[in-house]
Amino acid sequence: MGLARKDLLRMQDLTADEIRLILDTAESMKQVAGRDIKKVPALRGKTLINLFYEASTRTRTSFEIAGKWLSADVINVSTSSSSVAKGESLKDTGLTLQAMHPDIVVLRHPASGAAEFLAKQLAASVINAGDGAHEHPSQALLDLFTIREKKGRLEGLKAAIVGDIAHSRVARSNIHGMRKVGMEVRVAGPRTMLPCFIDRLGVEVFTDLERAIADVDIIMMLRLQLERQQAGLFPSLREYSRLFGLTLPRLKGAKSDVLIMHPGPINRGVEIAPEVADGPYSLILNQVENGVAVRMALLYLLAGAPQAG
Amino acid sequence: MRILIAGGRVIDPASGVDEVVDLLIEDGRIVRIGKDVRGARCEVRGAEPPEASKGKRSKAAKNAESAINVDRVMDAAGLVVCPGLIDMHVHLRQPGREDKETIATGTLAAARGGFTAVCCMPNTDPVNDTRSVTEFILDTAKREGAVHVYPVGAISKGLRGEELAEIGELFESGCVAVSDDGRPVMNAELMRRAMEYAGMFDLPVISHCEDLHLSGKGVVHEGIVSTELGLCGIPSTSEAAMVARDILLAELTDARLHIAHVSAAESVRLIREAKARGVRVSCEATPHHFALTEEAVRGFNTNAKMNPPLRSESDRQAILAGLCDGTIDVIATDHAPHTIQDKEQEFDVAPFGVIGSETALALTLSTLVASGALPLKQAIAKLTSEPARILKLPKGRIAEGADADLTIFDPDREWTVDAFGFASKSRNTPFHGWELKGGTVATIVAGKVVWEA
């Protein structure tokens, strides 16, 4: 048992068994949230450093709570991009941290491959909290956990991921994760936001939202980043939300018990209508809640493992 | 200084010679080529015995030693002797980034790779867009360079792509071509005028073909690897669209166009068609483009990051086909040194470029010739007579009276690439650890041995 690896860098690396282990462990971790005393001593004396090069309240807080509930000492290091450009390279930051002997470093960074880069330098376990457009494994794991919690199973379910797939690490991680546990995956978005050869990852590709969500069990909407309009990838928010926004009328084509998910933060009225985001089939808040449990499971499974060497 | 190179297989694509003959060099020129150069009655000058290039000395060498008046006999039995290799595309980084490479170290690296001449690109700091920088490069090369250095001057001032550089003065100072390499000339009107203007001096225009809008923030080839790794991609069309444009401009202006570092199948196709129409276009491909694909980038390997990027297998096959059918005239390295610190960064941020001087010949032999894709003589031509032809240099050939720039290599020697043993200051090669066949034995520039194994 246990994850026989030092780092958690990408869903692409995990086996279906490892995913199941993480989800099962997360179930037990979820109970801690229901207690009066939300603390267990499992990671007592361990040091967790949250190294976030991109602003993020949601993910960072989630990891911080997860670490603290496991009794770890949590340090948050936020660097804005300007200090990166100004001073220390990621390599030097890594070496500096290494000298302080952390047990786990959680890294979010705007460059794809940054987590792997750091993991090579640190003896500590590195958890990728999002590297550029590459992967965000803890997000995919909490998404799978949430689906499994609601549906009781994963295999055979159909999911559609909708939005700016090309720039989305959440999409990539979920594609890998869902495929490994036996789900069918569709991706949908404007042609300008679908990366080439994405079908080779084993997904069906759509540029029509209604056709994409017909008959699916899960619809995962991705956040539209407004910079993409500047980059000329779509003409206006208006057009984007008209064509790809998830509204109540659109949902009629999906299954009656379809579940709605979103990694957050949501752009109300752009990719998702408020009544859908707040509606009865929305799992958006469940995702947040489960994020802590899944991250606790990851910290426990990585920090509890015998260190290599 | 008289040197006899005895018993080597002399391959000279310019004249078609491919036979075992001896070469006699004197005062920087080839003075005699023949089966039995030792015809004249002379003694070996100097007391020390000549060195054997290879462990044991051939009969030819032994005979020669006893009969000719030379300072040195080089035993080339079992080795190939060809005109000194010419690398039409290197970045020597001096002036400006001497931490990455200098003219001294860059030319030594070239010599170690078997090159006797290099053309250095103008994207130095300051840019080579004036006589003073050209002369600085030539002076430094004369004092410290191991091989001939032919500067390429800028097309536009500061490489800014706005105004023509003083191409006339650059030509007079010694530039052999013009290019904004490192950057494309985005403005078609400027490129047109540059072609017309450079044409007055019969200077070839070397084009780095890239549409900056299409390549955008791309760092790798736009393909399956960029999709999986979540990296921004550079589509092949970014290169091909500019290739098409430059070919049409060359037709309009009757210029001599040379397309640098071809990487995409579409580019090869366009050049092939243009040549068939009679357009005066030539082009080059680098060893990394004919030996590697986008797969080399997996693991976010920054030593596989360069511009234009490594593309798909079908692109690589198109380059091989282009080399074989003559569409691609030249093999040039685009040797682009970067410090270890520069390359040891996040993939997005690391600079583009890989070095290549010290592996080019071996890769050509191991990948192109060994597989049967390209005959040895043609491969050598792409490193010698072809670049000489395009640059109109009196080089790249073996003939009595010609300059004694020669490369002696062992086509069978097996060796493992060790980046840390390179003569270059930099280590950014994707071939570290590769096992290659074929290595330089000696490099002779102007009749002097500037490097030997």
Add this chain to the structure above:
Amino acid sequence: MVRGFFYALNLMAAELNEKAQILDQAGIQRAVTRIAHEIVERNKGTNDLVLIGLRSRGVDLARRIAQELKIIDGADIPVGTLDVTLYRDDLGRVGLQPVVRKTDIPFPINERRVVLVDDVLYTGRTIRAALDSLIDLGRPRLIQLAVLVDRGHRELPIRADYVGKNVPTSRQEQVQVLLTEEDGVDGVLIVKG
């Protein structure tokens, strides 16, 4: 069926080493009955009493004790399950990582008389972890400990209030508790090696 298979496997393994049976089915039943009586006596009844079992076999024993208490006193004593993995003091040192299972205590424990139930008391570290876990879950009025077998070799100052059988063992031996609910048969074996 699976349990029977494992039982057979256990027996096969046990046959490879020497084994001795120190309690049979009747012996276990008598121990459970006696422990139940002692619990009622010590606590002067079953008011506010709850049973919490550790791991799988502690839970089975707790349920058996609850059944006895029902017979003796007519009371329905709640039984909970406690997983102490997150409180262990040897995380990171064990070769393989223990799987975290669920803790299921569907009743409040504040001010209750908690009887922890485990199958074997050995070093005492599991019970220490259980105490820490319980205290994080609430504030019991008191905590007592019932074990089927006490095999000695305590490493912490922990003692059981109710013991089925005291069995002196050497460190090289293993004590195997088999219960019908898990293994298809009742028995306590000492296995060498």
